[in-house]
Amino acid sequence: MPKELLQQKFSHLLDDTLIEEIYASGIFKTFEKHDIIIDINQTLNYIPLLLSGSIKILREDNDGNDLLIYFLESGETCTMSLTCCMGTSKSKVRAVAEKDSSLVMIPVSVMQKWFHNNESWRNFILESYQTRFNEMLETIDNLAFMKMDERLYKYLINKVKLNESKIIIVKHQDIAEDLHTSRVVISRLLKQLENETKIKLSRNKIEVL
Structure with a gap:
């Protein structure tokens, strides 16, 4: 069940009140392997929290070829999507299901409210940014060296x-x-x-x- 999975994956990161709010306001979706979850230039009204499965985050060059940036695992979110949501810009990345996956999609409006009002959500987002930043630095190092x-x-x-x-x-x-x-x-x-x-x-x- 979505609620049990949400508690299982995020109860150690987010407080109980927030998990209840996520369950009430989020949209639960499932994707099959190879499904595109977020596409480049898509307007983002929701950010994903990954409940099960895995997702690969890709960039696209001028010839339309994909480059792998990082993987998302269950219990994580895509901070590049967060950045686009916060700036109300279109997605700069493509998110593709690496295997069958389930997510909860959180509306931007409540996400922004939680960032100011809920410490556990704010810490989760900031830690997610740090993790993704480190992974992108690693990707750059791999490409360069x-x-x-x-x-x-x-x-x-x-x-x-x-x-x-x-x-x-x-x-x-x-x-x-x-x-x-x-x-x-x-x-x-x-x-x-x-x-x-x-x-x-x-x-x-x-x-x-």
Whole structure:
């Protein structure tokens, strides 16, 4: 049930009164894997709190190619969406369900009121900003300083943590799109990692050893 899931994921972060208000004013939605939850240039009237599943946050270059910025896990929110909401601007990112996910969408008007009136919500938002800022800095460092094979292995390790499984079900093309490179490059580097006994390859499946 949505209310039980909301309490389970956020009771250690938000006070009971606020959770009741979120339940009363929020809109609960479910998305299937690969569904677009928020798109670039979309006007945002709600911000998402992720109850279950995972979401990847992407930027788009001038040629329409996606670049992975970070992943959201259950119990988190997208602070880039928050920034757009607070500034009443359109979304600068695309949020895509990495796997089947459920969310509660919170209207901007109540979110802004809570920021001024509720300490637990204010702390949650500020901590979320810090976490996402650190992750974006890490993404910039990866792009600037890490070789593609290092980025690929780090990507796989993050997938293992996210899915809580050493078995990753994914196509080489999907990895290539996330890392902003070609499928041929990814396939070659995966084979290299397999030769280094870091992973084991199967059809549309990777086991991290």
